[in-house]
Amino acid sequence: METVFTPWASLGGGVLIGVSATLLMLFLGRIMGATGILAGVISPSSKQDFSWRAAVLAGMVSGPVLIFFLTGQMPVVQVPVSTGMLLVGGLIVGVGVTLGSGCTSGHGVCGMARLSPRSFVATMTFMIVTLVTVYIVRHVFGAA
Numbered sequence: 001m002e003t004v005f006t007p008w009a010s011l012g013g014g015v016l017i018g019v020s021a022t023l024l025m026l027f028l029g030r031i032m033g034a035t036g037i038l039a040g041v042i043s044p045s046s047k048q049d050f051s052w053r054a055a056v057l058a059g060m061v062s063g064p065v066l067i068f069f070l071t072g073q074m075p076v077v078q079v080p081v082s083t084g085m086l087l088v089g090g091l092i093v094g095v096g097v098t099l100g101s102g103c104t105s106g107h108g109v110c111g112m113a114r115l116s117p118r119s120f121v122a123t124m125t126f127m128i129v130t131l132v133t134v135y136i137v138r139h140v141f142g143a144a
Contacts, residue, residue, distance in 0.1 A: 017032075017105070017109060018109065020056075020059070021105075021110050021113070024052075024056070028052055030052070031106055031110045032056070032106070032109065033102050033103050033105050033106025033107075033110065034060070034103055034106070035103040035105075035106070036103070036106060037056050038053075038057065041054055101118075101122075102119075104123070104126050107123050108123045108126065
């Protein structure tokens with residue numbers, strides 16, 4: 001498995017995420033944590049609460065559609081694991097989000113920008129676990 005370095009696309013995506021998180025905080029006073037937004041769409045506390053969350057989710061999934069209209073083809077996404085592994089990974093992430101009281105976007109982007117000590121610890125934990133997981137998968141289990 002080769003990891004492709006894409007500095008310009010990564011920079012552009014990071015800027016868009018940062019601007020989006022800033023605007024959400026500025027106009028609605030809300031933290032842009034993806035799992036919290038999704039949870040609020042599944043179980044909203046009010047119609048107004050549902051509306052802004054649905055709009056953010058629509059914006060998140062509209063990127064490939066925009067790419068299609070600009071280039072005439074959908075972006076290529078390759079997921080080099082089985083459906084079972086995706087489900088296991090999703091369950092692990094769900095447990096982690098619950099135990100960590102938030103996800104990487106909530107803690108890593110918004111919490112660290114607010115200088116939250118809890119978010120610094122959570123983000124460091126995410127990064128360390130990610131490094132260990134990649135090492136184990138690539139070097140212990142021998143995935144390409």
